[in-house]
Amino acid sequence: MKINLSINGINKEFKTSPGDSLLKTLRSEGYFGVKHGCETGECGACTILLDGKLVNGCLTSAAQANGKSIETIEAVGEHPEQGWKSTDGLHPIQQSFVESGAIQCGFCTPGMVLVAKELLARNPDPTEEEVRDVLSGVLCRCTGYVKPVQAILHAAAVLRGEAQPGEMISGEIWSQLFTAPETDIPSDGDAPTAVRVLPKVVIVPETEKWKTVGKSEPKLDAVKLVQGKPAFTADIEKRDMLYAKVLYSPVAHANITEIDASKARALEGVAAVLTHKDIPRVVYSTAGQSDPIPGPLDMFSLDNKVRYVGDRVAFVAAETAEIAEQALKLIEVEYEELPAIIDLGDALDNEIKIHDEPEFVDFADSDASRNLAAEIRIDIGDVEAGFAEADHIFEGEYEVPKVQQAHIEPHVVVTYWDEDDRMVIRTSTQVPFHARRILAPVLGLPIKRIRVVKPRIGGGFGNKQEVLIEDVAGHLTIATGRPVLFEYTREEEFTASRARHPMRIKLKTGVKNDGTITANAMYALSNTGAYGCHALTVTGNTGHKAMAMYVGDGKYREKPNIQFNADIVYTNTMPAGAYRGYGVPQGYWPVERQMERIAHKLGLDPIEFRLKNALREGELQPFSTAWSEGREPSPETIETNGLEECVRQGKAAIGWDQKYSDENWQIVPDKPWLRKGVGVAMVMQGTAIPYLDMGGASIKMNDDGSFNVLVGATDLGTGSDTVLGQMAAEVLGVPLEDMLVYSSDTDFTPFDVGAYASSTTYISGAAVVKAAQQVAERIMVRAAMILNDKGEGLEVEPGEILLADRKATSLDGRSVSFNEIGHHSLHHSNQEQIMGIGSYVSPVAPPPFGAQFAEVTVDIETGAITVDKLVMAVDSGIIVNPVTASGQIEGGMVQALGYAVSEEMVYNEKGELREKDLRDYHIFHSHEMPEMETIFVETFEPSHPFGVKAVAEIPMDGVAPAVANAIMHASGADLSEIPATPERVWRALNIISLGNE
């Protein structure tokens, strides 16, 4: 049918099918600022203005819009500097988003900007509540909404003429937020809008002399993302591009006895159908990790057996996605159903064997005959001796659920042959270099004939550390010779991607009467699902981080008794994989619940009890002596630990001393069924994997004194390009705007393991610093040459030159601009390319430490809980960029909040999943958020040139136990399992009332 649309003021006639959505129509016309995040209207990534009303493009058909006018992000603002043409620049709303750190991955940003535009057009002075309500239709998984909400409020103030652009992260207010150590930080309850985006930072003296590191610079990619520029994987057009779809298994465990694709192949518009009969059988692992993969090789692109509901059966490429869908229905498959294992408790030594393929490759202690993907046995000291010396033994059993990363941009890849017949894989990945290496044998190509390009990523959170769908498009490009786009639907994300490992955990702790922990032993039964990707390393981390936190006191502190055993088992469910936190949140749930129970039982102050036993500066990370992801361990000493200051600051922010012991505070006037409580958890993570994680960087100087920084590090929305640029800029004495940071492309950028294990700022940052130092040396040599050639003073030695303010300055004050140096080096004399390369691998993984606090209200009649406030005070070493770093903490806390109260993937006895969309799988919206506060307690980590440690994963670790400890404080309900659903809390409350009877 023919329709007329006015898009951004231009009338156009379109030919469309009656079922085509506006999302599809607009994207096919090149309006790539309209994003695909789901198909059912929950995420709002496809938000547009239709006759001035905010609607979701996915749930509005093009036919419905016939005759109407549409506004997309493409109509809002433009780059302020376009050569000789002057423009009005960005819209004030966009400017405010850029300045405030409201943009992380930027995938939901176009929708948010349009939301703000609609709101402010009819209500120039909205309250925060009104902003949050209007923003409720756009889901964000990165920011926790704090900064987008503040950005909109600030933009409103600017539009009203009451505020100036740029006030968000500059000026007086900025410096007031930094406080020296040992100073109590005032509460910011009445803080004006302009400062709410900035965290409090307890600074160390080293940072004071820096100009760029430590400053809240706007993200380098913010300007393009806020305009909805075509920066993401699917935002390209290729002639003759095909659309891929995958046929998935409807049963949990079966042999494919017959598969006939002839009818599908005969369908008009189908370019290829591939089954296990059509492609080579190459065993591999989808885990995007360094070689050798620390886990079993147990998967094939397509197999003659299916191992979970959602396992792959066949691939189709067709001229349209609709034809590909139709073709799937024409593939005839006969399944010989096999009995399945759904519950992880049934897996070990079951007569049902999930992996009986002869190609299975063991790593370390996997044993397919026992359904065992990996086994871990770690003994530090002697736990039995420790238990014998204890006055009390506490034992608990705990359970944590499978949860989804739920990045708003689904997995998406485009593959094509380039003009050299090399396979280009443009993909939304955290691990471009691992992807290239892992895909080479699977596709039958040498590594050198594959180029992986990582554009902007719309969030990953570990799920894109998986080489999950690149092979599908790659096989289909090989089969057809044509470009192929493969994009997951939201349902596929839930049924056919990866998730956090669910675990059943036993914890046994020995304690003396005075609260000294004498021994701590954990056993984790971990469910890897149908394939063993990340099986060993995720569960290893559960012990490695969570069980290292409390070593005991006195002599136990010197020689702790810790045991960590785990069995990681196969079941016929979707595989687990990497998810931010990587096993550690699973470990802190039992550890921090058990610490709370012990403190209660022994009448100890829960905070003092924890600090008495917590790991301290100068001590060995106990696990560093025993385990390193299946490699040789190497002892590591904790050089920096700001935990006690974190506790002090966090207590002040949550009002612990006023609330914890005040029974009156716990009561809500006129609502006798409500009780309030506060809870705490203390956490540590790691920073990269020692002797393994490596990042490379190269930097070259341009004519005008700007620099290209090429990094393999994979910015997936976190802002790593920006903080890497800040470190290079600091070394070279230029503002960040002179840094052109590019990541990542396996043809152009140096190697980097990728974005995982909280490594980028630390590892890739050190590589960037090394490269920048080389460049700085060459600049100094060149500057001395120029100054000496001018002969206007004493001879200058390169070592005496200072680099600052885009100039090289000698001790006697003569200077050469970088512009002059750039031109001189490339054109004028003794020409050379000033450049540097660096790579870095660390012998240590210095842990960040943090204290997390929660305040909750419990309905003691229904079990419903409301989380009112979350606080995290964290020692992540030096904070390179407070706004982006606090965005990491805020976003992480909200994901962790979902883990605590609402997120869960539940299978029925047939292995079918309950949650297949973002309605049933509930992640937090803007209008239901608790108040959140982030405090950074800086320490200077000596192993890094700028003293940094990790920030990305640690906020995931302690929210769930802090919330549950607050629930216990409020109501007595003592939970062993998350999420803390109303019924679980209600049952825990019933146990108490039964006990009282």
Add this chain to the structure above:
Amino acid sequence: MIKEYYRPETIEEALELLARETPLTRPMAGGTELNSPSNDQFDVVDLQSLGLDKIELKGSNIKIGAMATLQDLLSVSDLPSALSEAIHHEATYNLRQSATAAGTLVSATGRSAFATALLALDAQLVMMPNEEKLALGELLPLRSELLKGKLITEILIPGNVKLAYQYVSRSPADLPIVCVAVAAWSSGRTRIVLGGYGTAPIMVVDGKDENDVLSAVGHAYMQAEDEWASAEYRVEIAKTLTKRCLYLVK
């Protein structure tokens, strides 16, 4: 999947299309349901040009055009605050711009906050042809049969009734596991509706007799067990929320 799209200018044209035996033809309101992925194939009759989006105060009643959006409803002055809360609970801002009052009721499951509230208010529907009146409570269990070839044009709700809405969910904006709406008329008539379970909310009490109300509520959810909650839990919580609602409407 939508095969053909029609946008009639008159109700008669719309009814003519909807009366066809084949192909399967569905009325399209905001499209938030029919534009979702589906394996069914059907034609749609888009109702946007029929002028059905007006909201009028008619005496003490509110007359809601079938095509009025949930957001339109929120702008009605003196809308009972509990109804406003239920609408906010039903859908986020973007969806409220498209989702219509009638479309939301027609596609509601038991977990619909809006349908629960409107059932408590004893909403009456006007259907074409013949301006036939039907109570929402009669429609909900038999939607596919009663709506065949018909078109909802108006929804009538009383404006002078006290309404309370209470729910329990995993987080404030999550779908309800149990929700209760109670409407109280000045005559003493009280309607209690339970939601959060099954294919539609259910009316448990409609009358002036306050005796045994809670046992009726408990009885109604005796079998209300699904993958989201046990019946035991729902029974207890439905009673608790009913008590709170009754207190609020007093």
